[in-house]
Amino acid sequence: MSRYLIELYQNNMKTSGEDILSAIIPLMKLLSLTVIGLVLAHPKTKIIPKATFKLLSKLVFALFLPCLIFTELGESITVENFADWWFIPINVVISTAIGCLLGCIVVLICRPPPQFKRFTIIMTAFGNTGNIPLALVGSVCHTKDNPFGPHCHSRGVAYVSFSSWVSVILVYTLVYHMMEPPLEYYEIVEEGAEIEIEEQAVNDASRPLLVEAEWPGMEDKETEHSKQPFIARIFQSISSVSQSSVPDLEVTGEGAPNSPRSIRCLAEPKVVKRIRTVAVQTPIRHILQPPTIASLLAIIVGMVPQIKAFFFGYDAPLSFVTDSLEILAGAMVPSVMLVLGGMLAEGPIDSKLGLRTTIGISVARLLVLPLLGIGIVALSDKLNFLVHGDAMYRFVLLLQYTTPSAILLGAIASLRGYAVSEASALLFWQHVFALFSLSLYIVIYFKIISYV
Numbered sequence: 001m002s003r004y005l006i007e008l009y010q011n012n013m014k015t016s017g018e019d020i021l022s023a024i025i026p027l028m029k030l031l032s033l034t035v036i037g038l039v040l041a042h043p044k045t046k047i048i049p050k051a052t053f054k055l056l057s058k059l060v061f062a063l064f065l066p067c068l069i070f071t072e073l074g075e076s077i078t079v080e081n082f083a084d085w086w087f088i089p090i091n092v093v094i095s096t097a098i099g100c101l102l103g104c105i106v107v108l109i110c111r112p113p114p115q116f117k118r119f120t121i122i123m124t125a126f127g128n129t130g131n132i133p134l135a136l137v138g139s140v141c142h143t144k145d146n147p148f149g150p151h152c153h154s155r156g157v158a159y160v161s162f163s164s165w166v167s168v169i170l171v172y173t174l175v176y177h178m179m180e181p182p183l184e185y186y187e188i189v190e191e192g193a194e195i196e197i198e199e200q201a202v203n204d205a206s207r208p209l210l211v212e213a214e215w216p217g218m219e220d221k222e223t224e225h226s227k228q229p230f231i232a233r234i235f236q237s238i239s240s241v242s243q244s245s246v247p248d249l250e251v252t253g254e255g256a257p258n259s260p261r262s263i264r265c266l267a268e269p270k271v272v273k274r275i276r277t278v279a280v281q282t283p284i285r286h287i288l289q290p291p292t293i294a295s296l297l298a299i300i301v302g303m304v305p306q307i308k309a310f311f312f313g314y315d316a317p318l319s320f321v322t323d324s325l326e327i328l329a330g331a332m333v334p335s336v337m338l339v340l341g342g343m344l345a346e347g348p349i350d351s352k353l354g355l356r357t358t359i360g361i362s363v364a365r366l367l368v369l370p371l372l373g374i375g376i377v378a379l380s381d382k383l384n385f386l387v388h389g390d391a392m393y394r395f396v397l398l399l400q401y402t403t404p405s406a407i408l409l410g411a412i413a414s415l416r417g418y419a420v421s422e423a424s425a426l427l428f429w430q431h432v433f434a435l436f437s438l439s440l441y442i443v444i445y446f447k448i449i450s451y452v
Helices: 002-041 050-076 079-083 087-110 114-125 131-141 154-177 230-239 243-252 262-267 270-280 291-301 307-313 319-329 332-345 355-382 390-397 410-418 420-448
Strands: 188-190 194-198
Touching: 002 050, 002 131, 002 332, 002 420, 050 131, 050 154, 050 291, 050 319, 050 332, 079 291, 087 114, 087 154, 087 355, 087 390, 114 154, 114 355, 114 420, 131 154, 131 332, 131 390, 131 420, 154 291, 154 390, 154 410, 243 291, 291 307, 307 319, 332 420, 355 390, 355 420, 390 420, 410 420
Parallel strands: none
Antiparallel strands: 188 194
C-alpha cells in the first residue's frame, strides 16, 4: 500500500513539474527575444539605433500583424463560428468595466495627484489585447506539449484577432476623451487661447519608443484640439451662463411668432449641440487602421464560402497569395518582442505619479484583475456562454484579464499631451512585473483550464 502511495505521489509530482515547465517554457522563449532586443537597443551598446526599432514597429503595425490576422482569422471563421464567438468581444468590455472599478478603488486607496485620477483609472482598466496575447499564443502553441491540441495556433490567433476591433473602438472613443488634459491645469489667457502649464510634449527625436510601438505615425493624427481640455471647456460654458441672460429672454415679445424666443425654442438645445461637437472631434475615423482593416476583410472573406475558396485551401486559385502572407506573418511575434526589448532598454522616465499609485495600479492590473477574470470566465461557462470543450477559447478569455496595460495608451498620452512621462514609466514597470505575474497565472490557467 505504501509503495503504491509513493508511486502515485511521484507520478503526481512529475505531472505537476511537466505542467509547470509547459507553462514556463513559452514565456522563457518570449523573454529571450525581449532580452535580445534590450541588448541591441541598450544605450551602452547601441548596436541598433532607436530609428531602426521605430521602423520595425511600423512594419509590425502595417504589414506583419495584418498578414497574421488575415491568414489565421480568415481561414478559421465561418458563419457558425461568428455566432459561437460572440462572448469574446463582450468579454473585452466586461474586463474593461471591471478594470475601471478597480481603478476607482486604486484612486480611493492610493490617492494619486488630482491631475492623474482619470489617468489611474484608464491605466488600470485597459489591457493589451493585441500584440502580447498574440505573442503568448504563438509561443504556447510552438511548444510540443501544449494542452490545446491540433490547430492551436490558428484558433488562438483567430480568437485574439476577433476581439481586437472592440479594443480599438474603446481606445479611439472612451480612452481618447478620458485622457484629455485636465482643465484646471491650463490657464485661459484670451478667448479660445490656452497655455499648458505642465511640460510640453517631447519632440519626435526624443519621443519614447513606446509611444510608437503600437501606433506608428501617431504625430500625424494631432489636431488643434488634441492637446487641449476640449470637452471640459465645451461643457463648462453650460454652468457658466450668466443668470442675467434669463430675464432678457423673458422680456422679448411672447406673442410674436417670429420673436427670438420662439426661434430659440425651435433651435438645437445647447447640451445636444455640445455633444454633437464632441462627437465630431472624436477621432473615430482612425479606427480603420491596417490591423482593423485586416480583421474586417478576414471576417468578410471567411464568412462567404465562395470568396473563401479563392484564398484558402490546397487547390485555391490565390493560395500563393495567402502563403506569401503567412511567411510575412511569421515575423510578427519576434518583431514585437524585439520592439518590446527596445522599449525596456530606454528605462523608466521620471514620473510625478508616485510610488504608491504605481504599485497600486500594477497590483490591481496584474494580480487582482486576473483573479476576478477566472471567476467571470467560470460563471460564463456555467451559463453556457462559452464554446463547449474549447480550452483555447477559455485561455484567450483569461488572457484578456492578465496582460499589462496597453502600450497604445502611451501613444494616446503623447497625442493628448497628458501624463506622457507617467505613462512611459508606468508601462515600463508593468511590463517588468508582468514577467512574473504572467508566469504565475499561465501556470494556474494550465492547471484549471479543464475545469473552467
